[in-house]
Amino acid sequence: QVHLEESGGGLVQAGGSLRLSCAASGRTFSSYVMGWFRQAPGKEREFVAAIRWPGGTTYYADSVKGRFAISMDNAKKTVALQMNSLKPEDTAVYYCALDLNFIAIGTMTAEYDYWGQGTQVTVSS
Numbered sequence: 001q002v003h004l005e006e007s008g009g010g011l012v013q014a015g016g017s018l019r020l021s022c023a024a025s026g027r028t029f030s031s032y033v034m035g036w037f038r039q040a041p042g043k044e045r046e047f048v049a050a051i052r053w054p055g056g057t058t059y060y061a062d063s064v065k066g067r068f069a070i071s072m073d074n075a076k077k078t079v080a081l082q083m084n085s086l087k088p089e090d091t092a093v094y095y096c097a098l099d100l101n102f103i104a105i106g107t108m109t110a111e112y113d114y115w116g117q118g119t120q121v122t123v124s125s
Contacts (some may be wrong), residue, residue, distance in 0.1 A: 002114045006022045017084045036070065
């Protein structure tokens with residue numbers, strides 16, 4: 001089993017920045033994809049960004065490309081999401097997810113094996 005715990009959410013004004021972190025604990029693993037999804041009220045959970053390890057390949061949703069950056073500290077099994085130029089439409093609960101199949105970076109929720117509890121990000125206009 002793997003436990004994922006997110007931190008770093010909060011309230012920020014439009015144009016501001018936030019940094020989310022997600023720490024994985026439990027069983028050991030060396031090849032994986034860690035990603036971030038988000039879910040706004042009344043909407044389906046959607047892919048935001050992911051990183052594949054080893055290699056460090058990243059992939060972003062078009063809506064956040066150029067504004068968000070995902071990074072990984074493999075030694076600590078921690079993934080971060082730096083969010084800049086935030087917009088009110090970025091408001092959502094953000095979830096960290098882990099895929100241990102290491103086939104490719106997936107954008108569908110069903111491709112991920114473990115999930116965190118989520119952290120709220122609210123961007124005011």
